[in-house]
C-alpha cells in the first residue's frame with residue numbers, strides 16, 4: 498500500500514543557517530491515504546489481520562487520529578469493517594485535562610467518513626477509559642459473529658514497531674543523530690532498535706514521563722518478536738531509549754508556541770510543512786538541540802506526516 502522507499506534528502510538552507518548537515522526522511526510521503534508514518538505499520542498489521550481471517554478491526558485514538566484515517570483506507574482495500582473508539586481529545590487524568598478542545602469535524606474525521614470508518618465518539622476522558630470503550634466494541638462485534646483484529650492506539654504493537662526496524666534499511670547515508678516524534682511509541686522504538694550507529698532521539702508529543710515505561714515494554718516485545726521470527730535482525734543488546742519531554746507542550750493534541758515557530762521556519766526556508774501536533778514539536782526539539790550545541794554533525798529528522806489534521810484546526 499505504501500510507496501517505498503520514501504525520499505531522504507538534505508535541507509540546504511536550514512543546514513547553512515544552523516551550521517549543521519541536516520537531512521529529512523520524508524515519511525510524510527508514504528503515499529497511501531495521504532501518507533504519514535502509520536502506513537508502514539499497517540503493511541505488517543494488516544497482513545496479520547488477513548492471516549487471522551479478520552472481518553473487522555477495532556482501534557482507538559483521538560477523533561483526528563492519522564492512524565484511523567490510514568487504517569480506514571487499508572480496511573477499504575481489504576474489505577474489512579473499521580471501528581475506532583475516539584474522543585475529541587483523550588488525556589491523561591493524572592496530568593489533568595487540557596483547556597484546548599480537539600476537533601471532531603473536518604480533517605481526518607471527514608476523510609474517515611468518506612472511507613466509511615465507524616467512529617464511535619465518546620466524551621473526553623482518560624486514555625484508560627478509551628481503551629475500555631474499544632474493548633467493549635470489539636466484544637460486541639465478536640458476539641455478532643465477526644472475527645476481530647484489535648490494534649492498540651497508533652498501531653503501536655511490537656509488529657508496528659518492527660515496520661520501523663525495516664524502515665531503517667532505507668537509509669543509504671549514515672547519520673550521527675536521528676530525531677523522531679514520539680507518541681504511541683512504535684516509530685521511536687523501531688528506529689532505535691534498527692539503527693545501531695546513530696544516536697536516536699524521540700521527542701515526546703505528550704508531556705507524560707510514564708510513556709517511557711510503555712516504550713520499554715514495546716521494545717521488549719519487539720525484541721521477543723524478532724527473536725522468534727527474524728533472528729537475522731536480532732540485536733545482542735537492547736538500545737537505550739533517549740526520550741525527551743521538554744518540547745511536548747501543554748498536552749497531547751495541543752499545539753505549542755515552539756512547535757508553531759519550528760513549523761513556520763521549515764515552511765519558510767525549505768517549503769516543507771509539518772503538523773502542529775507531532776512533527777512540529779519534534780522539529781522544535783531538534784532546532785533547540787542544534788542551537789544549544791547538544792546535537793551536531795550529520796543530523797536526520799524523521800518526518801512522520803500528519804498534514805490532514807491541519808484542516809480541522811481552521
Ligand SMILES: *Cc1c(COP(=O)(O)O)cnc(C)c1O
Nearest residue numbers: 563680681682684775801802803
Ligand atoms: C502517530 C503519529 C506520530 C507518532 O508516532 P508513534 O509511532 O505513535 O509514536 C508522529 N507523527 C504523526 C503525524 C503521527 O500521526
